Amino acid sequence: MLGMPTLPPPAPRGVGHLRGDESFPAAARHALADTQLRANLGHATRTIRAKRASVVAELPDWEELREAGRQLKVHTMAHLPDYLEQLEAAVTARGGVVHWARDADEANRIVVDLVKAKGVDEVVKVKSMATQEIALNEALEAAGVSAWETDLAELIVQLGHDRPSHILVPAIHRNRSEIRRIFLDEMGDVDPDLTDEPAVLAGAARLHLRRKFLSAEVAISGANYAIAETGTIGVVESEGNGRMCLTLPKTLITVMGIEKLVPRYTDLEVFLQLLPRSSTGERMNPYTSMWTGLTPDDGPQEFHLVLLDNGRTQVLADAEGRDALNCIRCSACLNVCPVYERAGGHAYGSVYPGPIGAILSPLLTGVEDNASLPFASSLCGACYDACPVKINIPEILVHLRARHTETYAEEHRAPSAEAVAMRTLSYVMRSPLRWTLALRSGRFGRLLGRRRGTIGEVPLPVVKQWTETRDLARPPQQTFRDWWADTHSGDPS
Numbered sequence: 001m002l003g004m005p006t007l008p009p010p011a012p013r014g015v016g017h018l019r020g021d022e023s024f025p026a027a028a029r030h031a032l033a034d035t036q037l038r039a040n041l042g043h044a045t046r047t048i049r050a051k052r053a054s055v056v057a058e059l060p061d062w063e064e065l066r067e068a069g070r071q072l073k074v075h076t077m078a079h080l081p082d083y084l085e086q087l088e089a090a091v092t093a094r095g096g097v098v099h100w101a102r103d104a105d106e107a108n109r110i111v112v113d114l115v116k117a118k119g120v121d122e123v124v125k126v127k128s129m130a131t132q133e134i135a136l137n138e139a140l141e142a143a144g145v146s147a148w149e150t151d152l153a154e155l156i157v158q159l160g161h162d163r164p165s166h167i168l169v170p171a172i173h174r175n176r177s178e179i180r181r182i183f184l185d186e187m188g189d190v191d192p193d194l195t196d197e198p199a200v201l202a203g204a205a206r207l208h209l210r211r212k213f214l215s216a217e218v219a220i221s222g223a224n225y226a227i228a229e230t231g232t233i234g235v236v237e238s239e240g241n242g243r244m245c246l247t248l249p250k251t252l253i254t255v256m257g258i259e260k261l262v263p264r265y266t267d268l269e270v271f272l273q274l275l276p277r278s279s280t281g282e283r284m285n286p287y288t289s290m291w292t293g294l295t296p297d298d299g300p301q302e303f304h305l306v307l308l309d310n311g312r313t314q315v316l317a318d319a320e321g322r323d324a325l326n327c328i329r330c331s332a333c334l335n336v337c338p339v340y341e342r343a344g345g346h347a348y349g350s351v352y353p354g355p356i357g358a359i360l361s362p363l364l365t366g367v368e369d370n371a372s373l374p375f376a377s378s379l380c381g382a383c384y385d386a387c388p389v390k391i392n393i394p395e396i397l398v399h400l401r402a403r404h405t406e407t408y409a410e411e412h413r414a415p416s417a418e419a420v421a422m423r424t425l426s427y428v429m430r431s432p433l434r435w436t437l438a439l440r441s442g443r444f445g446r447l448l449g450r451r452r453g454t455i456g457e458v459p460l461p462v463v464k465q466w467t468e469t470r471d472l473a474r475p476p477q478q479t480f481r482d483w484w485a486d487t488h489s490g491d492p493s
C-alpha cells in the first residue's frame, strides 16, 4: 500500500552460507553415522562445558551480569537506528569510512572493490562470522584475490576444503591426526616429519602464517562489538593472529553485522566478563584489540567499516524473534545442546549452527528457507540457562515452528502433519471413553516394539513423519488405569 513502510527483504538466496543443501534430519543422519565426528564433538564439548561451569561459579553476581547484558542488548536494539548513525559519525570523525550494505551481494561488492583498488591479489583475515555468512572468501576468489584465514582453526578448515562446524572452534570436528594430514597435504612449506603434537602443529601454522602477515597490504576482520559513542571497534581472540591482522597491513576492512553495537565504552565492562567465561571458559580474553578510526603512523592508515544488514532489519521487526540479534556469539548454547553434541555443526547447513543457528538462520532467511531448523531441538532449555544474555531460545523456536505450520497450511491449503496429529489428539482427549480406548489400543505398540524393545519407523501417514526421527518406548504391559483398577478395586480415591 502506498505510503506504508516496507520491510527490507530477508538474506538473499544464491549467495552466502545461511542455507544448507539438505534438511536438518537428512544432514544429521550422515553425521550420526560418523563415529569419529561424534567422539571428537563429545570430547570437545564436555571439556569446554566443564571449564565454563567452573569459571562461572567463581562469580557471585553472574546472574546480575547476565541480566545487565540482556538489558543492554534490549535497549540497543530498541534504539538501533540512532546508535548506528552515532557510530557512523564517530568513525568518520576519526578518519574511517563507513559503508552500508543491504545484503551479502552488496557487502561482497564493496569489499572486492576496495581490495581491487589497492591492486593486491592476497589479503589476510581474522576469523569473522559475518564474512562467512556472506561467503566473502568465495567472492574474493572469483575476483582473483586469495583470502588467507589466520585463526588456527579457520586455517585448518580452509586448508581442508571444509566448512566450519562450531562458532568458536570451527574445526571442532577434526582431531589432531586429521589436522596433521591436512597440513602435510596442503601447506606446501611444512616439515615432512611433522608430528601430531598440538605444539608442533601450532608451530607449523605459525611459520606458515607469519610470512602472510608480513607481506599482506590489506586485512579483513569481523567485529565482536562497536561502540556508538566513540566509534571504537573491538575484536577478541585467543591466538594473537587478530592483533597482527589489525595492526600490520596498511589497509583494514571490517565487516560487521549491524547488531554488534553497544552504546557506551563502559558497557564493555559487562560483555568482557560475560564473553570469555561463556565461550572459552576463561576469566579474560587473551587478546582484546580495540581501535578508533586512524592513528597517524601507527597501524593501518586506511580503515573501512562495512555495516551489514542481510536480513537483520527484518529480524528486528519481528517482536517475538528479535532477541536473536542480542547474541554475542559465545557458543555456550552449542556446548550444552544435546542435539548439537550428537549431530554436529554441519547438519545445520548454515554458518550459524546449534541452538542459536536454529533460530537465527531461519529468521535471517525467512522460515521457509530453513524450515527444519526450528524443529532441531528437544526444547530442553539448556541453551536458555547457559546464554549469557538470556536469549529465550526455546520460546523463539516454538514461535518459528508455529509460523512454519501456519505458512504450510496457507501454501498447501491443507493442515500439516503436526496440525492433524494435534487435532486428532485433542478430539481423543476430549472424551474419557475415546481416551480409554486409545490407551488400550496402545497395546498394539507392544507388538511393534517386540524385537528391539523400542518402536522405530511406522509406515503410516502422519505417524511415519513422527517416528522416522524418533524411537518410541515400547508401551508397558499394563496401563496406569488398568493397574489402578486392579490394585484399588472398590477404592474410588
Ligand code: SF4
Binding pocket: 278, 326, 327, 328, 329, 330, 331, 332, 333, 334, 356, 383, 386, 387, 388, 389, 390, 391
Ligand atoms: S545465543 Fe546466547 S549462548 Fe548462544 S551463542 Fe548467542 S549469546 Fe552465546
